[in-house]
Amino acid sequence: xxxxxxxxxxxxxxxxxxxxxxxxxxxxxxxxxxxxxxxxxxxxxxxxxxxxxxxxxxxxxxxxxxxxxxxxxxxxxxxxxxxxxxxxxxxxxxxxxxxxxxxxxxxxxxxxxxxxxxxxxxxxxxxxxxxxxxxxxxxxxxxxxxxxxxxxxxxxxxxxxxxxxxxxxxxxxxxxxxxxxxxxxxxxxxxxxxxxxxxxxxxxxxxxxxxxxxxxxxxxxxxxxxxxxxxxxxxxxxxxxxxxxxxxxxxxxxxxxxxxxxxxxxxxxxxxxxxxxxxxx
Ligand SMILES: NC(=O)C1=CN([C@@H]2O[C@H](COP(=O)(O)OP(=O)(O)OC[C@H]3O[C@@H](n4cnc5c(N)ncnc54)[C@H](OP(=O)(O)O)[C@@H]3O)[C@@H](O)[C@H]2O)[C@@H](O)CC1
Ligand SMILES: Nc1ncnc2c1ncn2[C@@H]1O[C@H](COP(=O)(O)OP(=O)(O)O)[C@@H](O)[C@H]1O
Ligand SMILES: [Mg+2]
Numbered sequence: 001x002x003x004x005x006x007x008x009x010x011x012x013x014x015x016x017x018x019x020x021x022x023x024x025x026x027x028x029x030x031x032x033x034x035x036x037x038x039x040x041x042x043x044x045x046x047x048x049x050x051x052x053x054x055x056x057x058x059x060x061x062x063x064x065x066x067x068x069x070x071x072x073x074x075x076x077x078x079x080x081x082x083x084x085x086x087x088x089x090x091x092x093x094x095x096x097x098x099x100x101x102x103x104x105x106x107x108x109x110x111x112x113x114x115x116x117x118x119x120x121x122x123x124x125x126x127x128x129x130x131x132x133x134x135x136x137x138x139x140x141x142x143x144x145x146x147x148x149x150x151x152x153x154x155x156x157x158x159x160x161x162x163x164x165x166x167x168x169x170x171x172x173x174x175x176x177x178x179x180x181x182x183x184x185x186x187x188x189x190x191x192x193x194x195x196x197x198x199x200x201x202x203x204x205x206x207x208x209x210x211x212x213x214x215x216x217x218x219x220x221x222x223x224x225x226x227x228x229x230x231x232x233x234x235x236x237x238x239x240x241x242x243x244x245x246x247x248x249x250x251x252x253x254x255x256x257x258x259x260x261x262x263x264x265x266x267x268x269x270x271x272x273x274x275x276x277x278x279x280x281x
Contacts (some may be wrong), residue, residue, distance in 0.1 A: 028057030043106030050225030104134030210249025
């Protein structure tokens with residue numbers, strides 16, 4: 001039976017907990033963001049900064065070599081691991097145990113990157129957020145759906161969703177197909193849009209925050225960082241998805257009276273995360 005839930009402040013406060021006073025960065029969660037390719041390193045800059053500003057203790061990125069200096073200069077708080085290749089990711093490897101991984105922003109769809117993603121999917125056991133070109137790679141290789149770890153969070157925009165599940169002819173059919181996908185592979189699907197819906201099996205969560213200011217480049221990359229950070233901090237996948245989508249939209253609602261819709265950019269989401277959190281205290 002289909003259940004519908006509205007994501008509002010009451011729903012968030014059912015599970016939202018402020019940070020413990022005696023916490024430290026070592027137990028506050030370590031997020032790993034994997035992505036970037038030549039010309040799209042900015043996507044990982046946005047995701048990783050958003051992850052830090054959402055409260056996890058440590059953030060590491062895995063990017064192609066060409067992004068090393070860009071990342072280190074743009075966000076000194078983030079640690080950087082690089083692939084052997086300059087322009088795209090060809091072999092994902094890291095020497096620590098992250099608490100959550102976000103993969104896809106700016107990663108591209110190079111053949112080498114596709115192979116690296118397949119190897120990663122076969123071995124990964126860490127809670128996972130899959131976005132952007134990692135979703136597009138999956139859509140090109142539908143047999144890999146079976147490798148999706150249960151509880152993974154997929155964050156497609158409408159075009160990425162269509163590539164994953166195929167075309168629909170009505171809103172009703174879109175939801176039916178997305179629910180079937182979620183049930184079949186036991187994954188959570190964040191159907192980004194205006195508004196965003198989150199599908200967890202037969203439960204549909206509808207977000208109540210956000211506005212057209214979010215229709216700007218990199219806004220989804222920021223969402224990936226936010227959700228990955230919440231996962232790394234120990235939230236259940238569905239809670240990380242709900243809280244992440246709510247906070248992401250709330251930043252735009254808070255900011256828009258200052259920035260206007262036109263001048264709001266993805267970095268403004270990151271800059272207003274603090275005020276969004278404060279509104280929950
Ligand atoms: N600074 C950076 O480094 C940035 C890097 N980025 C990275 O670039 C990579 C490619 O990602 P991408 O999403 O731009 O390309 P793609 O998957 O072809 O989708 C575009 C097409 O989808 C559609 N569409 C989208 N939204 C829709 C909506 N709400 N409602 C309806 N339709 C919608 C629309 O299709 P149309 O309507 O035109 O047919 C549009 O043309 C990816 O790795 C990403 O992380 C970007 O994040 C930008 C900043
Ligand atoms: N008109 C809108 N109203 C509310 N939210 C929107 C609107 N347009 C886009 N968004 C949100 O902005 C984000 C866009 O994500 P995405 O298309 O992946 O961006 P990018 O790939 O450029 O980072 C999604 O979270 C989506 O819900
Ligand atoms: Mg995107």
